[in-house]
Amino acid sequence: MSDGRILGIFSAPGGVGKTTITICLGWFLRRFGLKVLLVDLDPSISLSLLFFKEEKLIELERRKKTLSSAIDELLEKKTIDEIEKYLHMSKFYDSEIDVVVPDMRFPDTIDRVWYGPRARREYILKDLLDSLKVRENYDITIVDTIPFFDKKYTTITIYASDAYLIPLRPTLIDVYRTTRMLKELPQLTGIDENKLYSKIGLIFNMVATSKQRRMIEAYRDILARKISPHIYVFNNYLPNRVSFSRIGTEEATRQDIRIVEEVFGKFLEEFKEWFSNVADAEHLFLGPEEKVAKIVQTMKKLEKIIR
Numbered sequence: 001m002s003d004g005r006i007l008g009i010f011s012a013p014g015g016v017g018k019t020t021i022t023i024c025l026g027w028f029l030r031r032f033g034l035k036v037l038l039v040d041l042d043p044s045i046s047l048s049l050l051f052f053k054e055e056k057l058i059e060l061e062r063r064k065k066t067l068s069s070a071i072d073e074l075l076e077k078k079t080i081d082e083i084e085k086y087l088h089m090s091k092f093y094d095s096e097i098d099v100v101v102p103d104m105r106f107p108d109t110i111d112r113v114w115y116g117p118r119a120r121r122e123y124i125l126k127d128l129l130d131s132l133k134v135r136e137n138y139d140i141t142i143v144d145t146i147p148f149f150d151k152k153y154t155t156i157t158i159y160a161s162d163a164y165l166i167p168l169r170p171t172l173i174d175v176y177r178t179t180r181m182l183k184e185l186p187q188l189t190g191i192d193e194n195k196l197y198s199k200i201g202l203i204f205n206m207v208a209t210s211k212q213r214r215m216i217e218a219y220r221d222i223l224a225r226k227i228s229p230h231i232y233v234f235n236n237y238l239p240n241r242v243s244f245s246r247i248g249t250e251e252a253t254r255q256d257i258r259i260v261e262e263v264f265g266k267f268l269e270e271f272k273e274w275f276s277n278v279a280d281a282e283h284l285f286l287g288p289e290e291k292v293a294k295i296v297q298t299m300k301k302l303e304k305i306i307r
């Protein structure tokens with residue numbers, strides 16, 4: 001079976017909520033019953049730190065169980081022998097989620113690939129995820145990156161993923177910077193504009209004031225006019241709530257969890273529909289009864305063919 005899907009999360013400016021959304025989405029999809037892998041591409045280990053203690057991360061780096069070592073192994077042997085070595089199980093509240101963790105030398109590793117003799121350098125993350133057999137072992141793999149300041153990370157994430165989620169804050173600056181990034185991406189990656197844009201979903205995060213809520217419509221309009229009328233902007237937005245900044249940390253209270261559940265639950269419904277469409281992923285979201293019905297349907301078709 002290799003039915004899993006890969007979602008890339010990237011953004012033009014930093015601090016827009018990529019890591020927060022990666023974690024919440026991973027957690028909610030896991031609770032929904034999917035097997036989830038999170039890939040932390042940020043050398044500042046912000047995502048990994050919400051899953052593992054510092055000592056553990058230092059230990060993983062020392063024992064060569066992090067991203068750079070995985071890439072080294074892939075480049076050296078063209079394959080990865082023991083995939084479990086790089087997939088680290090963790091608990092996020094009630095949910096088991098696996099994480100691939102970066103390390104301090106990760107930027108050097110990427111630079112070495114990028115400026116070295118390797119052909120198809122933009123495929124390095126795709127090749128790595130293929131070697132780690134993520135589509136076989138996880139329903140959904142979510143890649144959390146750093147901002148577009150370093151375009152290499154956005155590029156490899158685009159080549160590795162089936163769909164892209166791009167958070168931005170409800171400010172004109174973020175809208176402009178996101179627009180500029182999206183304008184640049186087709187040329188940068190060599191991927192057809194329409195194909196690329198059809199796989200993108202933009203989500204407003206940290207919506208704080210009623211003025212910002214009103215402005216979202218104007219921003220939608222700018223995005224449609226400046227980028228493409230076909231670009232998808234989520235109807236749901238994520239409000240600026242301190243609960244989101246505490247989730248996953250020791251300060252998180254029951255109330256924080258409840259608030260995040262309430263807000264994110266609505267976004268999740270829209271996410272499932274969007275992701276089903278753009279990543280051809282409806283099979284991931286079928287309930288148990290629908291899954292059985294689908295299997296029965298397939299068997300009947302097969303029977304007909306055999307007869």
Ligand SMILES: Nc1ncnc2c1ncn2[C@@H]1O[C@H](COP(=O)(O)OP(=O)(O)O)[C@@H](O)[C@H]1O
Pocket residue numbers: 011014015016017018019020021046205206207238239240241242243244245246
């Ligand atoms: N909806 C939100 N409400 C309140 N704080 C948020 C929200 N989303 C993110 N944050 C906080 O904003 C900061 C930046 O978010 P983060 O997810 O780290 O962004 P990025 O990964 O894009 O740099 C973090 O401190 C995070 O806890």
Ligand SMILES: [Mg+2]
Pocket residue numbers: 018019020042046047144145
């Ligand atoms: Mg981050």
